Amino acid sequence: MDKPRRYAKSHEWARLEDDGVVTVGISAYAVEALTDLVFMQLPEVGATVTAGESFGEIESVKAVSDLYAPISGEVVAVNAELPGKLETLGDDPYGSGWVIKIKPADVGQLETLLDQTAYDTLVGSESH
Amino acid sequence: MAADEALAHAAEQSGRVLMRLYGWRPDTVSLGGFQAFAETEQQPELAGWPIVRRPSGGGAIVHGSDLTYCLALPSTHPWGRRPEDLYAAVHGALVEELCHRGVAASMVDAEVAATVADDSFFCFDRRAFGDVVITAATAGAVAGGCKVLGSAQRRLAGVVLQHGSLLLRRHPSMTGAGSHAGLAEIIGGTGGDPAAVVVHWLERLAARLGGPLAERAGVSWTADDPDLSRRVNRYAGAAWLRRR
Numbered sequence: 001m002d003k004p005r006r007y008a009k010s011h012e013w014a015r016l017e018d019d020g021v022v023t024v025g026i027s028a029y030a031v032e033a034l035t036d037l038v039f040m041q042l043p044e045v046g047a048t049v050t051a052g053e054s055f056g057e058i059e060s061v062k063a064v065s066d067l068y069a070p071i072s073g074e075v076v077a078v079n080a081e082l083p084g085k086l087e088t089l090g091d092d093p094y095g096s097g098w099v100i101k102i103k104p105a106d107v108g109q110l111e112t113l114l115d116q117t118a119y120d121t122l123v124g125s126e127s128h
Numbered sequence: 129m130a131a132d133e134a135l136a137h138a139a140e141q142s143g144r145v146l147m148r149l150y151g152w153r154p155d156t157v158s159l160g161g162f163q164a165f166a167e168t169e170q171q172p173e174l175a176g177w178p179i180v181r182r183p184s185g186g187g188a189i190v191h192g193s194d195l196t197y198c199l200a201l202p203s204t205h206p207w208g209r210r211p212e213d214l215y216a217a218v219h220g221a222l223v224e225e226l227c228h229r230g231v232a233a234s235m236v237d238a239e240v241a242a243t244v245a246d247d248s249f250f251c252f253d254r255r256a257f258g259d260v261v262i263t264a265a266t267a268g269a270v271a272g273g274c275k276v277l278g279s280a281q282r283r284l285a286g287v288v289l290q291h292g293s294l295l296l297r298r299h300p301s302m303t304g305a306g307s308h309a310g311l312a313e314i315i316g317g318t319g320g321d322p323a324a325v326v327v328h329w330l331e332r333l334a335a336r337l338g339g340p341l342a343e344r345a346g347v348s349w350t351a352d353d354p355d356l357s358r359r360v361n362r363y364a365g366a367a368w369l370r371r372r
Contacts, residue, residue, distance in 0.1 A: 054284075062258075066282075
């Protein structure tokens, strides 16, 4: 069973793994809203990210959207295959479509994010 | 670019819809956010031109004979929820005005956009969803008519920024692939004066917003504004311009 995810209001998801690393991706709702994806810019391994600040960009045919770090920490892994295969974001947003992995500065920051129920409520309100 | 970003920040802070209209001095070429700077070296028409990079996507734009706009609004605004809604509002108002003048104008739909290569260097050679095109019976016109308005969005947390270029006339100093007909060449004599088109376009946009645009002319920020200075330093730097 997948570990529970938490979500930022900007639609990034975060999942705490057994090794203490937090995997980050883009929610299925956000990927669908982006539509046809054409380019993605990701940080480098070793970069420091700050909760609520942009760590990358994704371009669709309609807009460029910033990607926001759900928690602060150090980037320990980047899904380097993703920019060359953007359809993965839509095909498997919570699995092979992961974007970065963060060594958290404070794992407690995860508690400030939305749980699944709260995120579903957010998506419901934005869909109307 | 810094001023556009500052406008977006002001829109987010105030909860208001803000728009700025501007020209360029000196005339300048703006690259899309993801265009490789090396591509400019393959365009002999750009020799000697100042070049900047936008934070939004799309192709290169030659500024100087266009009207550039930037509109920013909170993400919670009805036009902010989906990218296509803001394009429809701003571009739809221009199509409405042009059609009112008897000009065959329309917005590019996804089907047409898919038939035109999107890797052209210049924005006005591309056909993206929402672009405003005018059907012109001129030889060599690209499929989908002559493009006169192209825009691009940057979606940030809490605010959406859309900026675009309305081609008023062909730039007198640009040649070759960088030269594109504007409103004056395409509709002049039949569709009226481009300046009048702009005025009425904005009136229609204001009507869609539900009220008149409160106009304030002149510079919105002073050169010593720390927030603007920080943004200017970022966009004026070589690292930003040559990020790709």
